[in-house]
Amino acid sequence: MFEKTKLEPEVLLCTVVMFQKILQLYKITRYTLKPILSTIIMIQSKLNDDRGMKLPSFARHSGIPVDNLMKMEWELCQVLDWKIYVRLREYQEIFDKIINEE
Known part of the structure; x- marks a missing residue:
């Protein structure tokens, strides 16, 4: 999805941080993984990507209908x-882990 959408690398790192927070609250299944990750990517792209992407384009690339993305975005933000x-500290921790694994 990142190659197709040309999202900034920061979006991916912030997605990992947010996904870790969700993992502390919910058990992720193979049925919920894609919708949750897609929603997190969308939220983080809104916050961390200057170019951004319109919701219909994001829905097309993720394969998730616009209405579902909007509902999931609201629910994740509420949760x-x-x-x-x-936070910078959270971002830096993920960045350091990735760099140190190479």
Whole structure:
């Protein structure tokens, strides 16, 4: 999805941080993985990508209908108590883990 949408690399790192927060709250299944990740990517692209992407384009690339994405975005933001911004410390921890694994 990242190649097709040309999202900034920061979006991926912030997606990982937000996904870790969700994992602490919910058990992810093979049925919920794609919708949750797609929604997190969409949220983080809104926050961290200057170019951004319109919702219909994002729905087309993710294969998830616009209405579903909108509902999931609302629900995830509610679950996280609207703490959807990634702190610099959180970002740096993920970045360091990735760099150190290479």
